[in-house]
Amino acid sequence: MDDVKETVLSILKDLTGEDFSTKLDENLYDSALLDSMGTVSLLLDLQDKLGVEAPISEFNRSEWDTPAKIIAKVEATK
Numbered sequence: 142m143d144d145v146k147e148t149v150l151s152i153l154k155d156l157t158g159e160d161f162s163t164k165l166d167e168n169l170y171d172s173a174l175l176d177s178m179g180t181v182s183l184l185l186d187l188q189d190k191l192g193v194e195a196p197i198s199e200f201n202r203s204e205w206d207t208p209a210k211i212i213a214k215v216e217a218t219k
Contacts, residue, residue, distance in 0.1 A: 193215050
């Protein structure tokens with residue numbers, strides 16, 4: 142499970158330039174760190190690096206708006 146967390150945090154750092162290792166509950170959308178293009182990049186990276194299938198058509202932003210929620214969603218698919 143730590144691999145999932147580290148991979149998600151690495152993806153988020155690449156996308157936003159921010160280290161979320163101590164800010165797992167920061168809302169990525171409210172703080173304008175992720176937008177619609179960033180979301181697409183995030184989902185593509187999650188699919189590429191972790192094999193997570195999260196179709197954009199089924200994406201609910203409120204379920205993916207913090208690093209902690211993203212990690213939980215990815216772990217739930219494993």
